[in-house]
Amino acid sequence: MxxxxxxxxxxxxxxxxxxxxxxxxxxxxxxxxxxxxxxxxxxxxxxxxxxxxxxLPYQERSEHHALVEVAVCAPRAVICLTSALQFHGLTTQLPPFVWIALPRTSWTPVVPTVGVEVVHMSLAGLSQGVEHHKIEGVQVPIFSAAKTVADCFKYRSRVGTSVAIEALQDCLRQQKATRTEIIKHAKNMHVWSVLRPYLEVINGA
Missing domain, CATH: 1.10.10 (Arc Repressor Mutant, subunit A)
Structure with a gap:
């Protein structure tokens, strides 16, 4: 003290x-x-x-400041889905809230200044593909591009299939992840059978 x-x-x-x-x-x-x-x-x-x-009063605010506020108020949360896509430059959408992943038994955290949308995952799902990015001096856990693409197919009923397909296309085009990495996470998230046809179309284009 x-x-x-x-x-x-x-x-x-x-x-x-x-x-x-x-x-x-x-x-x-x-x-x-x-x-x-x-x-x-x-x-x-x-x-x-x-x-x-x-x-600090001179602390510079980045375009990802909302992620910082969420990380500070909810340190167990991992930034996911369209919020992670936006961070990785894989979507043109601007989500009105921050998507976060939490363990299935967790309560939705209160972030006074930012709206959050929660996806509850298993501990195995939460432990895969987590990257820590330093934003405004704060370590922010964010799912990797490959994991996020797989998650978008997993939760396509919530983010939209078109968003998932666009993320897959942009991820490969921008070389944010390899086919092998995406396939690995798709299998881990049990959505390989859903994602596979779209990947085959992209490969054949």
Whole structure:
């Protein structure tokens, strides 16, 4: 627990620099009150970027800032489906919320500033194809391009078959993943029989 004001301030700013964004729980973990955080915001040392979410005032916001907020508030979640497609540059769609994958027994997390749509997966499905990308200083778990394509076919009733087909085509055209990688994840997600005809058409084109 930090004590002196100087130590508190330095510790908080150091944490904000390391992690990119901080929640109220992060401050509570080091014994800093919400009133003290409010004082730092008033002085311009910290910036409130969302309800219960703070960063350094000069922290640059990227186009993927919503993913950062989700990662901070829901660290167990993995960015998936069209949100992952958008990150990988494999869709022109702009989803109105962030798609996240969670274990089947998990509750839907509350992210005050961003809407989320949840897909519940098995632990095996959640452990495959996870990449960690550093965005605004925060490590954000995102499914790989190949895993995301397979997931889009798996959950095509929710994202649309046309989105899944476009993702498959763009993934191969942009060389974001190989056929072998896509096939592996399609088999792991038990959608190889669904995806295979579309892959054969693309190969024959």
């Amino acid at each position: 930090v004590t002196s004001k100087a130590t508190k301030r330095n510790r908080i700013l150091q944490l904000a620099k390391q992690r990119g964004a901080l929640r109220n729980a992060d401050f509570e973990a080091i014994g800093v009150s919400r009133q003290y955080i409010a004082d730092l915001v008033d002085k311009g040392d910290l910036e409130r970027i969302g309800r219960g979410l703070f960063s």
